[in-house]
Amino acid sequence: MNKTDLKSLSEEELKEGLKRIGEEPYRARQIFRWLYKTSVRSFDEMTDLAKESREKLKTKFHITHLVTLDSKRSKLDGTTKYLFKLEDSNTIETVFLPEKSRTAICLSSQVGCKYGCSFCASAPFGFVRNLLPSEIIDEVLAVRRENPRAVLTNLVFMGIGEPFDNYYNVMKAVRIFNDEDAFNIGARRITISTCGIIPGIERLGGEGLQVELAVSLHSADDRVRSELVPINKKYPLKDLIGACKKYIDKTNRVITFEYILIKDVNSSRADAIQLARLIKGMKCKVNTISYNQIKAKGYNPPSRAQTAVFLNTLRDSGINAISRKSKGEDIDAGCGQLRISEL
Numbered sequence: 001m002n003k004t005d006l007k008s009l010s011e012e013e014l015k016e017g018l019k020r021i022g023e024e025p026y027r028a029r030q031i032f033r034w035l036y037k038t039s040v041r042s043f044d045e046m047t048d049l050a051k052e053s054r055e056k057l058k059t060k061f062h063i064t065h066l067v068t069l070d071s072k073r074s075k076l077d078g079t080t081k082y083l084f085k086l087e088d089s090n091t092i093e094t095v096f097l098p099e100k101s102r103t104a105i106c107l108s109s110q111v112g113c114k115y116g117c118s119f120c121a122s123a124p125f126g127f128v129r130n131l132l133p134s135e136i137i138d139e140v141l142a143v144r145r146e147n148p149r150a151v152l153t154n155l156v157f158m159g160i161g162e163p164f165d166n167y168y169n170v171m172k173a174v175r176i177f178n179d180e181d182a183f184n185i186g187a188r189r190i191t192i193s194t195c196g197i198i199p200g201i202e203r204l205g206g207e208g209l210q211v212e213l214a215v216s217l218h219s220a221d222d223r224v225r226s227e228l229v230p231i232n233k234k235y236p237l238k239d240l241i242g243a244c245k246k247y248i249d250k251t252n253r254v255i256t257f258e259y260i261l262i263k264d265v266n267s268s269r270a271d272a273i274q275l276a277r278l279i280k281g282m283k284c285k286v287n288t289i290s291y292n293q294i295k296a297k298g299y300n301p302p303s304r305a306q307t308a309v310f311l312n313t314l315r316d317s318g319i320n321a322i323s324r325k326s327k328g329e330d331i332d333a334g335c336g337q338l339r340i341s342e343l
């Protein structure tokens with residue numbers, strides 16, 4: 001008999017599952033706490049459940065966990081990239097980002113990705129499958145296990161995969177991250193980053209969750225953006241910006257536009273002026289980050305001076321723009337670098 005994947009259940013679904021096997025629904029809260037606050041990996045460790053209940057639970061539910069195959073820690077900033085093995089032997093990468101003011105985990109949402117962004121190291125490997133809610137949750141549990149003293153403050157869906165291409169499972173995991181009996185991470189501390197999947201932006205706008213939305217823009221010119229982010233051919237800038245405006249109107253939340261600066265591609269003063277025109281008046285901010293050099297991609301980062309001109313041009317136009325420092329570049333854990341090399 002196939003067992004139910006325990007960590008892919010919401011608390012309500014677990015209550016229903018418990019009722020069906022004759023267990024008290026309130027035990028769902030206990031089980032959630034054991035799984036997500038204490039990070040146990042077996043029912044035997046849930047010591048406040050009667051032995052008989054534990055045995056019954058074992059026959060009906062399965063508790064997944066990831067196996068750490070390898071890790072690399074940055075000498076520059078302590079960023080650590082993990083290579084995890086899933087139960088079907090597929091692998092994913094997850095990045096731990098400790099900083100002074102916050103500690104974040106950068107999560108993958110899929111095994112591989114189908115979107116083929118030209119600057120992205122994940123793209124050439126293609127798409128394999130969506131991650132289950134339990135597997136996304138296991139990324140956090142595994143990183144927490146590796147870093148037991150870290151106080152986790154933020155989660156960002158910016159690893160491998162397009163979160164809106166795995167919408168249901170990602171949102172299910174987000175709700176468990178947010179659940180006070182589980183991880184109790186405030187929705188505002190969870191960021192979902194999309195390459196511009198309009199139906200996902202529309203759905204998120206109706207969720208009633210205060211998660212942060214980041215949209216990878218990378219150019220305000222359809223021709224250039226279609227080269228960098230091919231899904232732009234399906235969801236061109238006019239439609240994408242329209243969807244973002246509707247999202248802001250509906251949620252009253254700020255959107256972050258992510259913008260990877262690439263020399264001679266999208267980082268000139270003229271590019272900044274075009275970007276400022278495109279997003280002027282929107283409740284948004286722009287996070288720029290210099291391209292991380294990936295061999296064989298043929299792109300280069302702009303100089304510091306070019307970056308400064310780009311940022312100042314945006315700011316002069318009234319756009320809130322910051323330059324984000326890429327983390328873990330020496331271990332290929334920076335933006336767009338996951339899967340560049342074997343760990």
Ligand code: SF4
Pocket residue numbers: 113114115116117120121122123159160161162195
């Ligand atoms: S940047 Fe994101 S959406 Fe684009 S190919 Fe890479 S993982 Fe996929």
